[in-house]
Amino acid sequence: MSASLSSPAEARSGKGHHDENFPVASHLIHPRHRPAILAFYHFVRAGDDVADHAELSPERKIVLLDRLADALTGQGPSDPEAEPLKAELAARGLPPRHALELLDAFRMDARKxxxxxxxxxxxxxxxxxxxxxxxxxxxxxxxxxxxxxxxxxxxxxxxxxxxxxxxxxxxxxxxxxxxxxxxxxxxxxxxxxxxxxxxxxxxxxxxxxxxxxxxxxxxxxxxxxxxxxxxxxxxxxxxxxxxxxxxxxxxxxxxxxxxxxxxxxxxxxxxxxxxxxxxxxxxxxxxxxxxxxxxxxxxxxxxx
Incomplete structure (x- = not known):
């Protein structure tokens, strides 16, 4: 059953950055910055797919979104959806604030x-x-x-x-x-x-x-x-x-x-x-x- 999904990766829709309505880290962006932007996109995409999953209950969505947040901040087990962004943030000395705010938006989508x-x-x-x-x-x-x-x-x-x-x-x-x-x-x-x-x-x-x-x-x-x-x-x-x-x-x-x-x-x-x-x-x-x-x-x- 979809409600028993154990990880955010299992909720993936298959949608990628080339499917978005507007450019995401196009080749106008300098190559040194594209990996950090794409890592952010893929993390956020994982959260968005959880929030939009038609068969997950609101409660289960919140659990999976919390799991993503904890993986990104190091307060919980590692998650492959969070590791690339976590590494980019560490390399650049940036906080996870913006990604965590996106997860708050997806929690809103689950409830509202x-x-x-x-x-x-x-x-x-x-x-x-x-x-x-x-x-x-x-x-x-x-x-x-x-x-x-x-x-x-x-x-x-x-x-x-x-x-x-x-x-x-x-x-x-x-x-x-x-x-x-x-x-x-x-x-x-x-x-x-x-x-x-x-x-x-x-x-x-x-x-x-x-x-x-x-x-x-x-x-x-x-x-x-x-x-x-x-x-x-x-x-x-x-x-x-x-x-x-x-x-x-x-x-x-x-x-x-x-x-x-x-x-x-x-x-x-x-x-x-x-x-x-x-x-x-x-x-x-x-x-x-x-x-x-x-x-x-x-x-x-x-x-x-």
């Missing part, structure tokens, strides 16, 4: 399937998405005081974008709804509408409203590539940001229940290239952009 407000959803993203960006930035030695804020906005947007694209599948297969109840209520939509083959006009209005709020997050994080010292990471994030903007704009007019939101490989590559090219062209002006950003963060009363 509905969100009342946008703020509740952002609270979930603080555990399920923001630590991912922070970890990648920490691996590259970037300054948290400069980059964590806009990174958090982008990561939350990516998470919500995925929720909107998968809203029908999540409801049908996991009875999990990330769309805030307040948004559904505002448009008079019942949760069961997510199980339809095609979104109603009212549900389309809900998705459009949330997509527009997500575009606001992406706008908030748009400065991030210019703030990052590492050029290769800057270009990676620029590509991801551009893809996210295009896909989120698509959700303002497409129905994720009946239409494909993602583009084909050629369009995907072209969109990413546009983000990379734009950032490269701005790179010579990075110091000026940094000064302007610092002034904005300091407040309206500050003058050059």
């Amino acid at each position: 399937s509905r969100y009342a407000t946008w703020d509740d959803l952002i609270g979930y993203c603080r555990l399920s998405a923001m630590p991912v960006g922070r970890y990648v930035l920490d691996v590259h030695g970037e300054d948290p005081a400069v980059v964590w804020g806009p990174s958090d906005a982008i990561c939350a947007a990516l998470q919500i974008l995925n929720h909107l694209q998968d809203c029908g599948k999540d409801f049908r297969s996991l009875d999990r709804v990330y769309i805030p109840q307040e948004s559904l209520d505002r448009h008079g939509v019942r949760i069961e509408a997510l199980g339809a083959a095609k979104a109603s006009p009212a549900l389309r209005a809900v998705i459009r409203e949330l997509a527009e709020r997500t575009l606001g997050l992406l706008d908030e994080g748009a400065v991030l590539p210019d703030l990052i010292r590492d050029t290769r990471l800057s270009l990676e994030i620029a590509a991801i940001h551009r893809l996210a903007v295009v896909l989120t704009k698509g959700l303002t007019s497409r129905d994720p229940l009946s239409e494909k939101v993602h583009h084909g490989k050629a369009a995907f590559a072209l969109t990413a290239l546009c983000g990379v090219t734009t950032t490269l062209l701005r790179r010579p002006f990075r110091e000026k952009i940094l000064r302007a950003h610092a002034l904005r963060m300091a407040g309206p009363g500050v003058r050059p």
Whole structure:
């Protein structure tokens, strides 16, 4: 029986980093950093597969997630899903904080399937998405005081974008709804509408409203590539940001229940290239952009 799974490895879905909606440690990333990012991804993927396993009870999911956490921190037996990340963290002198926050998000998924407000959803993203960006930035030695804020906005947007694209599948297969109840209520939509083959006009209005709020997050994080010292990471994030903007704009007019939101490989590559090219062209002006950003963060009363 699936409920008797004895290790996180047995819950594996088979999904890998090449199957994700956005690039994970693409070859834009310097080779010295890719193993650390992929080790993080594979650890998090193991936890996500546990949380999404349709036949595991919530209690059993928590046990397996706790086992992953204890293996990573050394408070429990070794686990092959945790050892690569544990070794990378030790080699770089990094704490396990970000990975453990992801496990907290998966524990939430095991226990919770509905969100009342946008703020509740952002609270979930603080555990399920923001630590991912922070970890990648920490691996590259970037300054948290400069980059964590806009990174958090982008990561939350990516998470919500995925929720909107998968809203029908999540409801049908996991009875999990990330769309805030307040948004559904505002448009008079019942949760069961997510199980339809095609979104109603009212549900389309809900998705459009949330997509527009997500575009606001992406706008908030748009400065991030210019703030990052590492050029290769800057270009990676620029590509991801551009893809996210295009896909989120698509959700303002497409129905994720009946239409494909993602583009084909050629369009995907072209969109990413546009983000990379734009950032490269701005790179010579990075110091000026940094000064302007610092002034904005300091407040309206500050003058050059």
